[in-house]
Amino acid sequence: MTVQTFVPGTAQQVIMTAAAQQQARQEILREQALGLRLAVKPSGCSGYKYVLEYVKQPEQNDHQVEITDDVRLFIDATSLPLVKGTEIDYVTEGVNRFFRFRNPNSEGECGCGESFSVNA
Template sequence: MAISLAPAALERVQGFLAATPGALGLRFGVKRTGCSGWSYVVDLARDERPGDVVSEYAGVRIFIDADSLPMVDGTEIDFHKQGLNEQFLFRNPNVAGECGCGSSFTTDADKAA
């Protein structure tokens, strides 16, 4: 499993972790939603859940549920600020298509189903 954090995302996540006592790391996964099928879920991990796969990148522990792992494996998470707007961006090699607004995606496995 390989989830990586671009320098800006790493700095942002480290800041969140430093400001949140008890946080164990970053929780990253997907949920079914949107017009294309899947949307990213990013939060601070406050516990380790049964079935979590845990990896580490530059000292940040990343918790991924087993169901999400095939859809996010290989993703690089980045963070961009432009004016007043801030957002995490995802470079996911598993994405086969995205909706027009960019909030959800499909994978090749979805197309085959």
């Protein structure tokens, strides 16, 4: 089951699975943060990479998304168009655990999965 969140005035939505919410909640509590910032930065062979950072103080250009009462995402304004409709999941593959981003705007990923491209 997923939770959909609408950010008023931006027509953007971000979805987090229950597993992603649980992991985010644990990390936010451990770091005594307000939430997590989702940003997209130029990187890698495909063009962009996702960056999650702890938010102690929101930045002026952040859009706040309340996923639950205790899980907040702060999305960088320049990244907002690139993450519209993204589902964030937390997965386990073998001994690795990580946040996985399912982004409908992504046109492709590099072979190692570290970066992605979009049609801007």
